[in-house]
Amino acid sequence: MRRLLFIIQKEFIQIIGNRAMLPLMTILPIVQLMLLSFAADSEVKNVNITITDLDQSQFSRQLIGQITASDRFTLINAPLxxxxxxxxxxxxxxxxxxxxxxxxxxxxxxxxxxxxxxxxNAINGQAATVGSGYLMSIIRDYNEDIRLETAMGVGRVPSRIEVASANWYNPDLNYKYFMVPGILGELVIILVILLSAMNTVREREIGTIEQINVTPIKSWQFILGKMIPFVFIGMLLLTIGLTAGKVIFDIPMVGSLWVVFGYCLVNLIAVLGIGLLISNLVDTQQQAMLVAFFFVMIFILMSGLFTPIESMPDWAQLLTIPNPVAHFVAVMRKVLLKGSGFADVAWNFRVTAIMALVFNGLAVLSYRKVS
Amino acid sequence: MNGIEVENISKSFGDTLALDALSFKVAQGERFGLLGPDGAGKSTLFKILTTLLLPDAGRATVAGWDIDKDFKEIRRHVGYMPGKFSLYQDLSVSENLNFFATIFGTTIKANYHLIKPIYEQIEPFRDRRAGALSGGMKQKLALCCALIHQPKVLFLDEPTTGVDAVSRDEFWAMLAQLKDAGITILVSTPYMDEAERCERVALLQTGKILALDRPQTIVGNFTEPLWAIRADNYYQLLLDLRKAPFSQRVEVFGEFLHLTARPATTGEEITTYAEHCGHGNILLKPAEATIEDVFLALM
Known part of the structure; x- marks a missing residue:
């Protein structure tokens, strides 16, 4: 036990002793959080439209009037x-x-x-669908109006379907409420996976591991000693990130933060297992970096952070099950926005706990003292 | 019980045979030197004896424990100083020492008597990061860390490589002091002049032992006539002597050439030959053999 505490202490001294490291690990992700949250906004606000009105009638002018009245559209040209x-x-x-x-x-x-x-113009698929969607609804409304208008002259008013919709969990469709928790989850995990993937291989590159290997240190002590400081850093970053999210973006925190932190702990352990496993299997920090990036890119792009998992092909949806980022993003959104309790995210807890067991088991097994 | 016993240990990496059925014994408390050029197999042998590498064949014991079966005991009771400085450069001197003491389940205080003469020299720098120490200081710290748990056997892989002459001398003096503690020391070095600091040495070349004995005995067994010679044109003299009928070997040795002549060659014969070749300022004298002469002769 004393041995384990000393390994942890040593790791902390190394992290804190490296004066650039702690600010890098906390400030940079927060800068990213702000940058990405402001930038990754899929709301289509400004659609440039050109209208050719060959009819030049009252109806066509009214329709154009309705379109230009919407602040989403900018009429840039009206050629004949x-x-x-x-x-x-x-x-x-x-x-x-x-x-x-x-x-x-x-x-x-x-x-x-x-x-x-x-x-x-479907080059930008999202702007195209959203923009034409807006336009269609304007045209539909206008269609209703003129049908009513013309029908009134005839006498009988046809009945119509009225739709009243409400956006649950995010009434104003504030995109940042949706993105900030997800991006924060992603950043915490990426940081920890990169740090841990570089860690043991660094000791191997510098040669310190050779000295360590001729000691009575046990594999699990070595791995656990490396893991605990990283869990601490991940938790610290989550705390700072949530605070920044609350202060800067006023993100809702409907559910229990205990569930968020509890899940973060399980997820960090799983991710550290992946990082340390990578670190044990490669020979240089460069290799570790490349392998870690391979997984990080897949984890992020297939996490449901930017594109909904539900719209992925079936095989890709299956691949999101062992993706820790996907689970973290989902749990963050569910708990913070929707107020999901532990029971609602129990599935994510279970899957992540299994991953934690598997990857850490492999990490301990793959740490060999004898070459 | 012997400190170290090696029996027919072989190890190859791919097609390269690093150790070729090596056997030797080191008595308990003995200071035993492994001499050999780079690539002789010294580090491979260290890694096998410190349980970092498994041999292809053969068996070995360290302080009575088998390197295969009892590797856990060995790791608990040996001190190892790898050839490359392997302490944490970003931890301070005292943090490093404390760390290694704790890992071995002991404290600095408990074994301070063992490291005291060495640690006193680096104590003024106890809060300095290990990476910022000079080469000699690093070696002293590494030795402290390897000794802190009172090992039965100490493995020192080229501890003096890259260290200045004064620090090297101090280092060997410290090793001599450890004799009183009864610690078996296996030390390797590429410097032939350090051989006499060991009680016994083994000359290692491409994984084989060329000679194994007390350094004085090894030198004493060298009975061929040895001459030191120099002249104005050093390099031409080397070339000319190598062609001489009485020469067995001519090697560069500082400001002199060491000439191993065939038996019954007289000094006059050599001087005449050199003069005949047109050399001036010829200085010839009989030379005392050193370990290096023996090594070059055996190679």
């Missing part, structure tokens, strides 16, 4: 030839082109289908 509006799209200036053909109003009033053409 479709050739020119196509050019706007080709030049990448317009995100959406709306073509109103001649006889739009006359067809409508006569009871024929009135047609509109919508051309969307």
């Amino acid at each position: 030839a479709m050739r020119i509006s196509d050019h706007d799209l080709l030049a990448g200036e317009a995100d959406i082109v709306l073509n109103i053909p001649p006889d739009f109003e006359r067809n409508f009033l006569k009871g024929y289908p009135a047609k509109l053409q919508l051309l969307v």
Whole structure:
């Protein structure tokens, strides 16, 4: 026990003694948290639109009026030839082109289908879907209005379906509430996995491990002694990150923070197992870096942080089960935004605990004193 | 019981045979030197005896424990100083010492008597980071860390490599003091002049022992006539002597050449030959053999 405490103490002295290290480990992730949370905003606010109105009728002008009244759209051009509006799209200036053909109003009033053409620049898939979605809903509303208007003259008002929607857990659809907890979870894990992956291999590169190996130190003492300081650093970063999230972004904290910290502990142990396993299996810090990055990139991009797991193909969804970042992001969002309790995230706890056992078992087994 | 027993230990890395059926014994409390050039197999032997490497064949015991079966006991009771400085450079002198004492389940206080003469020299720098110490200081700290748990056998892999002459001398003096503590010491060095600091030495070359005895005996067994010679044109003299009919070997030895002549060669014969070759200022004298002469002769 005394031996273990001394190994932990030694690791702490090394971390704190390296004066650049502690600020690097705490300040940099917070800078990232702020930068990413402000930047990774998928809300589409400003859609450039070009409208060719070949009808020049009351209806077409009213429709254009409704579109430009929305603060999401900026009318950048209103040419009178479709050739020119196509050019706007080709030049990448317009995100959406709306073509109103001649006889739009006359067809409508006569009871024929009135047609509109919508051309969307789909290079940016998200802006395209969201933008055309907004536009469609404006057109739909307008359609309702004019149908009612024209029907009133005839006499009978047709009945219509009214939809009232509410956004649960994030009523204002504040994108940052959604992103900050996820990004924070990701940052904590990435930091810890990189630090631990570089750790034992560093001792091997410098040669200190050779001296350590000719001592009565046991594998589990060595691994545990390295792990505990990193758990501490991960917890520290989570605390600082949550505080920053509350102060800067005012993120909601509906659920119990105990569940968040408890889950973080389990997750850190699992991730450290992965890091130390990598460290034991490679020969140089460079190799460790490359292997760690291989996993880190997969963990992040397949974590559901930026793209929902539900929209991934089935095989990719299966791959997210052993992905610690995916679980952490999910738990952070569920507990902080939704107020999920321990029972609601028990599955994440269970899977992560299994990963912790497996990877740490492998890490202890792969630490060999004899070459 | 012997301090170290090695029986037919072999180890190869790929096609390279690093140790070739090596056998020797080191008595308890003996200071035993392994002499040999780089690549002779010294470090491989150390790694095998300190249980860091398994031999391909053969058996060995350290302080009576088998390196295969009793590796745990060996790790508890030996001190090892690897060839490369292997303490934590970012920990201070006292932190390093404390760390190794604790790992071995002891304290600095308990074994202070053992390291006292050495530690006193580095004590003024106890709060300095180990990485910032000079080469000689690093070696002293490493020796303290290897001794702190009162080992039965001490393995020192080239402890004086890269250390200045004064520190080297001090280091050997410290090892001599450890004799009183009854610690068996196996020490390797590439410096031939350090052989006489050991009680017995083994000359190692490409994994084989060329000679094993007390340094004086090894030198005493060298009976061939040995001459030291120099002249104005040092290099030309070397080339000329190597062609001489009476030469067995000519080696560079500081400001003199060491010439091992065939028996019954007279000094006059050599001087005449050199003069004949056109050398001036010839100085010839009989030379005392050193370990290095023996080593070069055996190679």
